[in-house]
Structure formats: structure tokens, C-alpha cells
Amino acid sequence: MKNNVPGAAVSIRCQFTFADGRCCRMPRHADHSSLCLFHAREELQLREAQRLGAEISASLNGDFLTATDINHVLGKLFTALAQNRVSSRNAATLAYIGQLLLQSLPNVKKEFEFNYDFDSWNQKLAEATPLSDPPSAPAPALLSSATPAEDS
């Protein structure tokens, strides 16, 4: 359904199409050009997940060969979980992988000797990729809606 205003190309309905070809029947969200609140949130969560994943996994040295690297990444994971930006299930999985990385460090250090001094460590921390601010949340009253209606 389109607006009846001449020249207006913006639909009043969500433009999301399901896998079976049906269209979402929810009204378009006022702050989005083509999607309802539910699908706009899904789109935002997908973009946020990709960006947040890259931010969390960025270690100090670009790898996970020092306890500082792993500690730094786990610290960002802690913050993201506290901000409710990652699911507790994903956070638990990532924390477990971090634990495995930490447990394997002594063996890595037996194979490759490397050290860095306190000043270079401090500089690495200062240059480290921080977590971005969480995205602004939609109004709580709008979040109570369940799944959107579908055309059949």
C-alpha cells in the first residue's frame, strides 16, 4: 500500500518480504525509510552484531598470543555483555574460547619467546580499539509488540 500523496514514494507499510514471498503488513516505522519497528530492529541488530564482533575481537597486537591480548578482548566482552549487546549464550561461548586460549598460552610461549616492556604495553593499551557506544534503543512502549503480521 502506498501513500496517496502525489509524488510521495514512501510506503506507509513495511517493505520486508519473507522467504516465501509474502510481505510484512506492519506499518513502516516513522524513523525508518522502508521497514516496520520489528524489521528495523532486526536490521539494526545485524549491523550492530557485525560491528561489535569486529570491535570485540580486535586484540592489542592483532592476535591472541599474549595474556594481555586475551584479557583485553575478554574485558570488552564483559562490557558488551553488561550493556546487553551480546547474548549470554554467545558471551559464554566466547569466554570459553578465551579460557582455552589462556590455557594454551604457556605452550605457545615455550615455542616462541617474546616479551615487551611496560611502556610498549601502555602504548598498545592507549592505541587499542575501544567498544563503540551502544545504539540508541527504540522506545520501550514500541518494544512490547510481538512478531509482525504477515500477508498471506
Ligand SMILES: [Zn+2]
Ligand atoms: Zn516489517
